[in-house]
Amino acid sequence: MPEDVRVTDAPPCPDPDPPSLQALTDRCVQCGLCLPTCPTYALDGLESESPRGRIALARALDDGRLASTPTTDAHLDHCLGCRRCEAVCPARVDFGAILVRARAGQRARRRPGLRQRGAEWLSARPRALSALLGLYRQAWPLLPAPLRPLPRPPASPTRMAGKMDGTTVAIFTGCVARSYETGLHAAVSRLLAGIGQQAVFPDGQGCCGTLHAHAGDRDTAAALAARNRAAFSGTATALTLTSGCHEAVADAVPGTRDAIDHLADHADELRFAPRPERVALHLPCSQRNVVGNDAALRGLLARVPGLEVVVLDAGFGCCGAAGTQMLTDPARAERFRQPLLDQLAASGATRLLSANIGCRLHLGNGTALPVQHPLELLADCLA
Numbered sequence: 001m002p003e004d005v006r007v008t009d010a011p012p013c014p015d016p017d018p019p020s021l022q023a024l025t026d027r028c029v030q031c032g033l034c035l036p037t038c039p040t041y042a043l044d045g046l047e048s049e050s051p052r053g054r055i056a057l058a059r060a061l062d063d064g065r066l067a068s069t070p071t072t073d074a075h076l077d078h079c080l081g082c083r084r085c086e087a088v089c090p091a092r093v094d095f096g097a098i099l100v101r102a103r104a105g106q107r108a109r110r111r112p113g114l115r116q117r118g119a120e121w122l123s124a125r126p127r128a129l130s131a132l133l134g135l136y137r138q139a140w141p142l143l144p145a146p147l148r149p150l151p152r153p154p155a156s157p158t159r160m161a162g163k164m165d166g167t168t169v170a171i172f173t174g175c176v177a178r179s180y181e182t183g184l185h186a187a188v189s190r191l192l193a194g195i196g197q198q199a200v201f202p203d204g205q206g207c208c209g210t211l212h213a214h215a216g217d218r219d220t221a222a223a224l225a226a227r228n229r230a231a232f233s234g235t236a237t238a239l240t241l242t243s244g245c246h247e248a249v250a251d252a253v254p255g256t257r258d259a260i261d262h263l264a265d266h267a268d269e270l271r272f273a274p275r276p277e278r279v280a281l282h283l284p285c286s287q288r289n290v291v292g293n294d295a296a297l298r299g300l301l302a303r304v305p306g307l308e309v310v311v312l313d314a315g316f317g318c319c320g321a322a323g324t325q326m327l328t329d330p331a332r333a334e335r336f337r338q339p340l341l342d343q344l345a346a347s348g349a350t351r352l353l354s355a356n357i358g359c360r361l362h363l364g365n366g367t368a369l370p371v372q373h374p375l376e377l378l379a380d381c382l383a
């Protein structure tokens with residue numbers, strides 16, 4: 001199977017009778033309980049920058065009561081997709097699904113910008129993305145800071161494979177993460193070996209499609225999901241390493257779990273050596289509000305003797321990376337990141353941990369401290 005994703009050749013994904021935007025927005029009773037939890041509402045203080053305001057806006061645009069303008073587009077663009085609003089909503093409004101449908105309508109009216117199109121094109125083609133990141137790594141020392149949107153990638157991309165059978169655990173490696181997570185792949189392999197399991201990295205997998213879905217391109221997202229379903233066919237357990245990818249992979253591939261949950265279930269089989277160090281822990285929005293395993297992660301870290309964990313929670317804890325916002329609107333993304341960087345600097349921590357690749361790239365570009373996935377630190381601490 002070729003490495004690059006040819007989305008036009010992929011079979012369609014099943015999506016039986018998806019609810020309409022009207023049906024999804026009908027659930028909102030406009031109580032406003034979500035407003036105090038929304039980072040963009042806190043930033044701008046506008047109803048139209050709140051979950052309730054965006055739901056009303058999406059509905060009005062969809063049923064034609066309101067014509068789109070650059071201002072209405074900006075309110076939809078600014079949503080971070082953090083889904084804090086979902087977590088507190090008493091009516092169980094599926095804001096994630098509303099956002100995807102609203103942006104699909106927006107995409108039909110307005111062509112995405114060049115940076116967004118470039119990110120979508122590259123993330124769907126891992127080979128081209130890896131080649132470009134290889135060049136970026138070479139050029140990085142010569143580039144001025146404004147031309148360094150991402151940290152320097154590590155030396156060699158992962159090319160780990162392995163034959164799947166009933167005893168192995170298949171690892172989802174993603175798109176941009178694949179070039180940055182060489183160390184994480186080795187770390188997870190060591191942790192799995194510690195519980196008597198073998199990691200394999202199926203060929204043919206690619207981007208999870210979240211980046212495309214959140215920008216309203218549901219067809220490409222569905223095609224990428226179908227591609228991953230085919231790549232992981234025959235495996236009983238697939239593990240995701242990035243909280244932002246998890247939901248899309250879990251929808252596409254049966255038997256998907258987040259690696260943190262999987263290892264937490266086997267925590268009694270792992271032994272850790274003492275590690276007298278203070279580390280900062282960033283809990284990505286997708287980890288807290290979608291995967292929901294922040295407690296499992298804290299439980300794993302608590303098993304390392306001497307490890308002191310400081311949780312970064314400034315500014316709602318949202319770093320502002322928000323998929324591609326850190327590339328398409330870096331100034332706005334910076335406004336969410338800075339409170340966390342200030343808290344990190346004041347914490348006395350010697351490294352930063354975060355379980356989402358987008359957050360690690362965005363935060364890592366603003367600090368000189370080492371930034372890792374928490375499982376990398378745990379693997380380093382294995383006795």
Ligand code: SF4
Nearest residue numbers: 028029031032034089
């Ligand atoms: S999304 Fe939920 S919490 Fe927010 S206003 Fe609507 S019903 Fe209330």
Ligand code: SF4
Nearest residue numbers: 038079080082083085
């Ligand atoms: S997803 Fe996050 S930024 Fe968007 S409306 Fe909900 S709470 Fe606000």
